[in-house]
Amino acid sequence: MMDAALNLSKSANSSRSVIRRFTLLALCSACSICCLAATPWFPFGPDGGDARAFAADPHDHTHLYLGAANGWIYDSHNGGQSWKRLARVGNRDDLVIDNILVDPADSKHVLAGTWVLGSVDGGLFVSNDGGDTWTSNPEMQHESIRALAAAPSDPKIIIAGTLEGVFRSSDNGVHWKLISPAGSTEIHEVESIAIDPSNPQIIYAGTWHLPWKSTDGGANWHNIKQGIIEDSDVFSIIVDPKQPNVVYASACSGIYKSENGGEQFAKIQGIPTTARRTRVLMQDPSNLTTVFAGTTEGLFRTTDAGSIWIRTTADDVIINDIYVDPANSQHVLMATDRGGVLTSNDGGNSFTQTNAGFSSRQIVSYVADAQHPAEIYVGVANDKQWGGVFYSSDGGLAWSQRAEGLDGRDVFSLAQAANGTIVAGTEHGLFVYEPASQSWKRAGEILPPPPPEKPKRGRGARAARPEPPAVHKAVARHDLGMIEGAVMTLSRSGDQLYAVTSDGVFSVDDPAKPWSKVEGLPEEPWRYLAASDSKMLLASLHSLTLSTDAGKTWHAVPVSRELTQIGAVAIDGSGNLWAGGREGIYFSTDNGATWSTSKGLFVNGVNNIFYDKAGDRLLVTANGSSTFAFSLHLPDQTMKYWDTGWNLRFMRPVGDYLVGITRFDGVVVEPRMVPSKPQSAALLTH
Secondary structure, eight states: OOTGOOOOOOOHHHHHHHOOOOOOOEOOOSSSSSEEEOOEEEOOOOOOOEEEEEETTTEEEEEEEEETTEEEEESSSTTSOEEEEEGGGGOEEEEEEEEEESSSSSTOOEEEEEETTSSOOEEEEEOOOSSOOOEEOGGTOOOOOOEEEEETTTTEEEEEEESOOOOEETTTTTEEEOOOTTTOSSOOSSSEEEOOOOTTTTTEEEBEEEEEEESTTSSSSSSTTTTTTTTOOOEEEESSSSTTTTTTEEETTTEESSSSSSSSSSEEEEEEEOOOOEEEEETTEEEEEEEEEETTTEEEEESSTSSSSEEOOOTTTEEEEEEOOOTTTTTTTEEETEEEEEEEETTTOOEEEBBEEEEEEEEEEEEEEESEEEEEEEEEESSSGGSSSESSSSSSOOEEEETTTTTTTTTEEEEETTTTTTEEEEEEEEEEEETTTEEEEEEEOOOOOOOOOOOOOOSSOOOOOOOOOOOOOOOGGGSSOOOOOOEEEEEEETEEEEEEEEEEEEEEESSSBBBEOOOOOOOOOOEEEEEEEEOOOOOOOOEEEEEETTTSSEEEHHHHHHHSSSEEEOOTTTTOOEEETTTTEEEEOOOOOOOOOOOOOOOSSSSEEETTTTEEEEEEEEOOTTOOOEEEEEETEEEEEEEEESSSEEEETTEEEEEEEEEOEEEEEEEHHHHHHHHOOOOOOO
């Protein structure tokens, strides 16, 4: 994707107006493939997710920048009440943006320090247009940047903490020099940086194993560990701007305070021992005795320079950064895991979500109401109490959370039963949605297997008195077992709903009733199920089994020899089988006896195939860096594709447009498009 294609700077409201009036004539090739113009699809939430770091424009305290865990930079011009996407830094979705600096001399000049989870990769990125476009600094390419600070007395001096050590720039981030000893076994994995407010030669560096200090710009370093528990990860260091000898440090072992420039620390009491990971410390610039501590178990605040601390949030809030408005210290923002941005207007006593325009959700499941297609439910992973299920009544343009009763579970699958009930398959069991209370109720009781049939007597057998019919004792509901495992797929065949779980495959006609285990299946870690009329195709990563009689009997189906790992399956309206994965997409017209490829539909890493019955077409998406999505219209065998501008997990039709489910950015919606008429050609060939 080009940077310009990713510059989705419109707000949610303006995006909605654009999507209603946007009409684009697509270009069509001279063959049967119709290419729709590369207009990025518009993001529409659900709002929230992982927020990592704030930065403020020194000339406008209402203009804030926000870094996310998926490479995106956002900004706000109303003090964080709403946000807009600026650009994806580095054109990647794996960069964690934990540090942003805005140049006091030129607020258009912005630096972003990044790192990659589970890797030593990262880098420094530079924008000269207020965050609209970004370039990588060549001298800091692939450095895992964990801390970034500008000297308050000379902002052209910038210090970066990386996994390799401490770097310094004296020219506003253009050139860099390693100022900690090269190859040091001590000063590396630098997680926090602070600079003396009046003397830029005095630098503090917190590592994953205690803090260090230099008084000569990095030429020499000495350990400042007195009073700190050994082997403490130092997450944050702040220096009092009026009394530079007062230094606070937060570590995995607690919060420490020094009154002699870090030479001796004392552990501050008042933070519970369970809140060990204090990720960020922040002073109120208007009242320096007020200090906020953002921990993995909520926000703590002291108003007497650390003597007494109180927790002002619930203990399930994980805080990554804090911003205190210099013009109004009652206005406090927190960047949190899963909950996005939380804002307080009473000095941190209470918080509300202010995530309008900010979306960093990992959606993994989807269902639309059969009677009301604009009503959509999506299931979220990794967001605990902030996630669950989100509901839209307008085709994905606005969302509200529907998570009551799920208890923070990841929602791996969603489906609608024949009676209209919405069912959620989670990491731990099944739930049914109750619209009246807008909450979920546990389901998935398992019927005991039927007793085995007795063998019939042969013709020559001696006559015997007939046995009375067997009487089976009814099993009480509370004695039934439950589906406890992860539910990977929910799929409907006729009136039967099927659940593919780590405990086996189960079926039911009414999901509120007990479920029956599907018998006759080989022991496999089944993951996917596609159904059409009485035909069902069940898949693991490496095998297929087929039923042509609505699940009564099953038989193994050979997988195409070219396909080494299955990522998706489907059955179209004619009963043809489809399977996709690393090597592409394959189809069979003879129940799996032979497999073929579809001409023109060359896509690797297939992660989803969906048969759209209303449009009689297949919708196909793929893993990797591809931002393309595909549609194969089956009656005339024509193929279209879109450059959506996003990495998609899957896409689905809503009325006459499509919605895409991204990997880390929530839901995106297709602009209105009127493609030119494609030429027809046979694509299904043996």
